[in-house]
Amino acid sequence: MRATASAPTRPARPIWITSVADDTEHAVTHDAMAAGFTDNTGTYRALCRATVIPPAMTEPPGARCPICRAILRNYRRRR
Numbered sequence: 001m002r003a004t005a006s007a008p009t010r011p012a013r014p015i016w017i018t019s020v021a022d023d024t025e026h027a028v029t030h031d032a033m034a035a036g037f038t039d040n041t042g043t044y045r046a047l048c049r050a051t052v053i054p055p056a057m058t059e060p061p062g063a064r065c066p067i068c069r070a071i072l073r074n075y076r077r078r079r
């Protein structure tokens with residue numbers, strides 16, 4: 001059994017979080033989530049570099065960010 005060792009540092013299953021700044025769901029990596037927790041800003045850096053300001057958990061998700069989607073698609077395509 002061989003692992004895909006040549007794969008780039010694809011973010012491991014990012015989390016989609018809606019930002020109240022643009023009412024759009026952005027992909028946030030676990031690392032970016034951790035950074036958001038430790039720097040006490042309450043915000044996260046999305047894959048598209050947008051600053052994600054999370055809404056109340058009761059808010060329905062917004063439309064997914066096309067830039068984050070494109071970045072993730074690009075990661076999947078690479079090898």
Ligand SMILES: [Zn+2]
Pocket residue numbers: 025026027046047048049050065066067068069
């Ligand atoms: Zn985005």
